[in-house]
Amino acid sequence: MSEARSAPVYGGESLLFLTDEQLRQGIEAMFFAYRGFTADPDRILAEMAYGRAHHRAIHFINRAPGTTVNNLLSILGVTKQSLNRVLRTLIADGLVESRVGTVDKRERHLFLTDAGRALETKLSDAQRARMRAAYKDAGPEAVAGFKQVLEAMMDTSMRRAYRNLKDGPT
Amino acid sequence: MSEARSAPVYGGESLLFLTDEQLRQGIEAMFFAYRGFTADPDRILAEMAYGRAHHRAIHFINRAPGTTVNNLLSILGVTKQSLNRVLRTLIADGLVESRVGTVDKRERHLFLTDAGRALETKLSDAQRARMRAAYKDAGPEAVAGFKQVLEAMMDTSMRRAYRNLKDGPT
DNA sequence: CTTGGAATGTCAACAAGACTGACATAAACT
DNA sequence: AGTTTATGTCAGTCTTGTTGACATTCCAAG
Secondary structure (H helix, E strand, O other): OOOHHHHOOOOOOOHHHHHHHHHHHHHHHHHHHHHHHHHHHHHHHHHHOOOOOHHHHHHHHOOOEEEEHHHHOOOOOOOOOHHHHHHHHHHHHHOEEEEEEOOOOOOOOEEHHHHHHHHHHHHHHHHHHHHHHHHHHHOHHHHHHHHHHHHOOOOHHHHHHHHHHHHOOO | OOOOOOOOOOOOOOHHHOHHHHHHHHHHHHHHHHHHHHHHHHHHHHHOOOOOOOOHHHHHHHHHHEEEEEHHHHHHOOOOOHHHHHHHHHHOOOOEEEOOOOOOOOOOEEEEOHHHHHHHHHHHHHHHHHHHHHHHHHHHHHHHHHHHHHHHHHHHHHHHHHHHHHHOOO
């Protein structure tokens, strides 16, 4: 389990970056950074009785307009009942529109209204501002490494979802 | 707000990595990766009627044995009522010990019991295993960039807490 | 064509864990 | 002596996750 706990072995390159100490630093960095990552949108959402779940739904509906509830479900990784509650309030508040599918009437296709898009922009502007500052601070090479490690950390199914969003479905 | 949305300006180096598209990828990467990051401990915790909140408390008590409630509070960023509920169950279950301070008797110093340490090891072994795989996959330079960006993403107060844990309080 | 199962989505009820507010106690500081 | 600090507790609310039950629609096997 903890082969890296003992003295690291030197081969072609140093394995010092795999020590438990280095791993623990990464774990704590993820914890603290995620707090910062969500802080700005959270502040905006709190003013309007919404939560992080609403933000996530809005984000991914904006990314893939017309997506179905089921599709969104697999991306967000929550139960359909949980998502449904969030969607219900967003629809009631006129931020999201739900259209019955034309080919399969069981499906609902989701779209942001103008108001929904406005909120999305407000939230993602705040989140991007922090991200941009962090990117700028760290530089392009660090950013490349950042994404590489994050991608390696994902579950396989999530990595697929991530790449689909990134490159578009093949 | 979105100066990077228009065509990037080339100076000494490319600013392509600051486009909104690149930022959005980073945002989504954080989202999906954090899910993976917590997935393994979450599975273990679910078996024993504990949650992520218990994990966080156990982690930081292990990192800084003898820490006070107030100290833990500022690291975790939750209210004392919320933390107290978690600590109460951990103490009742014999995973955490709370000792009245010797110099300042108002303070409670928190320690893991043997059972607490055992659970901590189990949880962090699971989390480290995934982290190690990701590190190995991405390589040492990517890991350096990963940490750099995460650190830049933190709130100032959290960055201080993170560095204190990393290097020890100066 | 009908019927039964699968897929999709909705409603209701409950639990965890966050929050605020109010209050109690003990110890330390001024 | 009076104020501040550290901690704990009770009560109530909110978000967001869960499971269970159910309605609608589609599709395919009989």
